[in-house]
Ligand SMILES: Cc1cc2nc3c(=O)[nH]c(=O)nc-3n(C[C@@H](O)[C@H](O)[C@H](O)COP(=O)(O)OP(=O)(O)OC[C@H]3O[C@@H](n4cnc5c(N)ncnc54)[C@H](O)[C@@H]3O)c2cc1C
C-alpha cells in the first residue's frame with residue numbers, strides 16, 4: 001500500500017500490535033511441553049536444520065503416493081501459505097525501507113507473478129480441502145461439521161474458511177491496488193490484473209478501503225489466534241520434526257528397573273511407572289502430541305482400527321495433547337488418561353506394527369507413547385490383558401511364553417536326531433544361532449529351525465546354539481509394558497552370552513532380532529545380530545550355499561513389521577526367494593506390501609490374547625496375500641508364520657496355498 | 672477381618688518329572704516351582720475380602736528355602752505380612768504333622784478366617800485344611816467356590832460331586848479350602864513388588880514354635896514313588912452261556928478269590 005492517498009492509518013498499527021501481542025502471548029502454548037520428563041537430544045545443529053528443512057518446509061513426509069489427493073492438497077496449501085507469508089513480509093519491509101539490500105525487488109514482474117502463484121496455490125489447496133472434508137472422500141474419523149475440531153478454536157472447517165477468505169480477499173485487495181496505482185508491472189499479476197479490469201476506477205475507489213481493511217483485519221485476527229487453532233501445527237510441527245532423532249524413533253524408553261529395585265530409598269507409592277498423566281511423558285513426546293496435525297493418516301492405516309478395534313493412534317495422541325492442555329492451560333477438565341479417556345482395550349489392541357509412524361507426516365512416535373501407557377497399567381496397576389498375565393509369568397519362570405520346560409529347549413533337534421553343538425561345550429563359535437522360543441517350541445516353527453540347521457550344515461557354517469541356556473528375549477513382555485520381566489530375562493541372556501565368544505548372532509525371528517539387536521543395546525549389548533534372511537542371502541550370494549532352484553510356483557512375500565518398517569529390511573528376504581526358486585519362479589507382490597505392508601496381528605504381545613473385534617487381523621492380511629493368486633505365501637518371521645498358517649486353515653485354503661518360511665523354501669532346494 | 676492363607680510351593684504344572692533312583696521322590700534340581708494353583712485362588716479371595724471389608728492378609732508357607740518365593744509373590748500381590756516356617760525337622764512331615772505345625776502358629780494369630788487351597792498339586796491329599804481345622808477346633812468348609820460375608824458369619828457355596836452345589840453358612844472364625852476358578856488371581860505390579868521388600872516376612876523354626884519333634888513323627892510314610900504300571904487286563908469269556916458261567920465262577924473263586 002503506497003502512495004499518498006493510501007497511507008496506512010495509525011489504527012492499523014494499533015491492531016497489528018495487538019495481534020502480535022496476542023500471538024506472542026498465545027505462543028506460551030508451545031512451551032507447555034516442558035512439564036515433561038527429560039529426554040536428552042544428541043542432535044547437531046546441522047541435523048536440526050536439515051530436519052526442519054526436509055520434513056518441515058519441504059514437507060517430505062506429507063508427500064505420499066498412498067495419500068495422493070491429500071498430499072497435493074497440503075503441498076499447495078503449505079507452500080502457497082509460505083509464499084504469501086514471504087511476500088507479505090517482503091512487502092511490509094520494503095514499504096518501510098527496512099533491510100532493502102537483502103530483499104528481492106518488489107515491483108518486478110517475477111515477484112508479482114510469484115505472489116499470484118502463491119495465492120492460487122493456497123486457494124486451490126483450500127478448495128481441495130473443503131471438498132475433501134465435505135464429500136465422500138472424508139476419512140470417517142475426521143469431523144465434518146464446520147466448527148467441530150478437537151479442542152481447537154474454529155475447528156477444522158472454520159480455519160479453512162478463514163484461509164479461503166484470506167486467499168480471495170488477497171486477490172481482491174490486490175486488484176484494487178492495481179486499479180488505483182496502476183504500477184508498470186501490473187499485468188504480471190495474472191489473476192488480480194484481469195479482476196481489476198473488470199470494474200471501473202470509481203468502483204474500486206469506493207471498494208478499496210473496505211477490501212483492504214477486511215483483508216488486513218482478517219489477516220491480523222488469523223495471526224492473533226493462530227496458536228489456538230489447528231494452524232498451530234505450522235509452527236509446532238516444524239519444531240517437532242526439527243528436534244526428532246530419526247535414528248531413535250520407535251525405540252522404547254529405557255527404565256532401568258534393575259537399578260530401581262536396588263535403590264533402598266525408592267518409595268513405591270511415589271514412583272512414576274510408565275505414563276498416566278501428561279507430565280509422565282518426556283517433553284519430546286508431549287511436543288509430538290502438540291504437533292499432531294489431525295490428518296488421521298495414522299488411524300487410516302492402523303490394522304487394529306481396520307478390524308473394528310476402538311484403537312485409533314490419532315486419538316491416543318490427541319488424548320495426550322488434551323491432557324497436556326488441561327493440566328497446563330486449564331483447557332477443559334483433567335480426566336484420568338489411562339482407563340479414562342483411553343481405555344485398556346484401546347491400548348492392548350496395538351500390535352506395535354509401526355504403520356502409523358511410517359505415515360505420520362510430522363514424525364510422531366506413537367509406539368513408545370502407547371507402551372508407556374501400557375507400562376502404567378502393568379507396572380503400576382498390575383493389569384496386563386487377562387490372557388497375557390500367565391504368559392508373562394511363564395516368560396519369567398520358564399523362560400518362554402508357552403511355559404514349556406526350559407530343559408526341553410532343544411527337543412526339536414533331538415526329536416529329529418540332530419546333535420547340535422552347544423555354546424556351553426564349545427565356548428566360541430563364528431555364528432551363535434539364536435533359535436528363539438517359537439523356533440524351539442512351536443511345532444510349525446520347529447520345522448523352520450530344522451531347515452536353518454540344514455542350511456548351515458550345507459554351507460559349512462561354524463555355529464552353535466545355547467540350548468537350555470537360551471531364554472526368551474522378552475520382546476512380548478517389553479511391548480506389553482512389563483519392563484520388569486523384560487529386564488529380568490534380558491539380564492539373564494546378557495550374562496549367559498557374555499561368557500561366550502562369537503562373531504555374530506543369527507536368528508530367524510524378527511522379534512528376537514530386534515530385541516537382541518536394538519533393545520539390548522540400551523542395556524549395553526554390542527554384538528552384531530543378523531536376521532536369517534540377510535544371512536542366507538549372503539551365503540547364497542557368496543556361493544557358500546547353492547540351491548537347485550527350478551521351481552515354477554508363484555510366491556508372494558509377507559513383510560514382517562519388525563523386519564521391514566522397524567529395521568528397513570525389505571530386499572534380503574525377496575532376494576532369498578528369487579535365488580532359491582531360480583529364474584522360472586514368479587515372485588508377486590501383495591497389495592499393500594513393503595513399507596505399507598499390513599501386520600499379521602501378532603506383534604506387541606497380541607500373539608497371546610484375543611480382543612473382541614469384528615474381524616481378525618491375520619485373516620484380513622491373509623486375504624490380501626491370497627488375492628495375489630500365489631500358491632506359496634513366504635514369511636520370514638516366527639509369529640507371522642503361526643498367524644498366517646492359522647488364517648490359511650480358517651479360510652480353508654490349505655489345499656491351494658502353503659505358508660512357508662523362507663528358510664524352508666531354501667532348504668527344500670538343497671535336498 | 673484378619674485372614675491367613677496357606678500357600679504351598681509345588682512344581683510347575685508343565686514340569687518334566689523324573690523319579691529318583693531310590694524311588695523316594697522326584698528329582699528336584701531341574702524343576703521350576705510355583706505357588707499351588709488353588710492356593711493362588713485362596714490368596715486372591717483373601718485379598719478381595721480385605722479390599723471389600725478391610726483387615727489384614729497373612730500369607731504362610733512351610734517348606735525349604737526356595738519356598739520363600741511364594742511368600743514374596745503373595746506380598747507383592749498385596750498380602751500384608753508373611754510367615755515362613757522353615758526347619759530341618761519339618762522335612763518329612765505328613766498332613767497330620769503339617770496341620771500340627773500350622774496350628775501352633777495360628778493359635779497365636781487369632782484369625783477370623785483361614786484359607787487353604789483345595790488340594791496340593793504335588794501330593795494331592797486335600798487333607799491339611801480339614802486336619803488343621805480339627806486341630807484349631809474350627810468349623811471348616813471344603814471345595815468353596817463362592818464366599819459372602821454375613822453379619823458375624825460367612826455364607827459359602829460348596830462344590831459337590833456330579834455338578835451339584837450347596838450353600839453353607841458358618842460362624843467365624845472358620846477354615847475354608849478354596850477351589851480353583853473362584854476368582855481371577857491378580858498379576859503382581861512392579862509397585863507391589865517394590866512394596867513387598869518393605870513388608871514383614873517372619874521366619875520361624877521348630878524351636879521358635881516350641882513344637883517337639885516327637886509330636887511331628889509321621890503317621891504316614893511315603894514308601895515308593897513310581898509311574899503307574901498297567902496291571903488290569905480285560906478277558907472276554909466266550910462260549911455257550913453255561914460254559915461262560917462255569918468259567919466265571921472258576922475265576923471268581925480261584926483268581927479273584929472273592930467267592
Ligand atoms: C472330593 C474329593 C475327591 C477326590 N477324588 C479323587 C480321585 O478321584 N482320585 C484321586 O486320585 N484323588 C482324589 N482326591 C484326592 C484325595 O484322595 C487326596 O489324596 C487327599 O485327600 C488330599 O491331600 P492333599 O495332599 O492334596 O492336600 P494337602 O496336602 O493337605 O493340601 C491342601 C492345602 O493345605 C495347604 N498346605 C498343605 N501343605 C502345605 C505347606 N507345606 N505349606 C503351606 N500350605 C500347605 C495348602 O493350602 C493346600 O492347598 C479327592 C479328594 C477330594 C477332597
Ligand code: SF4
Nearest residue numbers: 302350351353354356
Ligand atoms: S503401531 Fe500399528 S497397531 Fe499400533 S497404533 Fe500404530 S498402526 Fe495401530
Ligand code: SF4
Nearest residue numbers: 292293295296298360
Ligand atoms: S499422529 Fe501424525 S498421522 Fe496421526 S493424525 Fe497426527 S499428524 Fe496425522
Ligand code: SF4
Nearest residue numbers: 436437472473475512
Ligand atoms: S521374542 Fe519371541 S520368538 Fe523371540 S524368544 Fe521371545 S517369544 Fe520367543
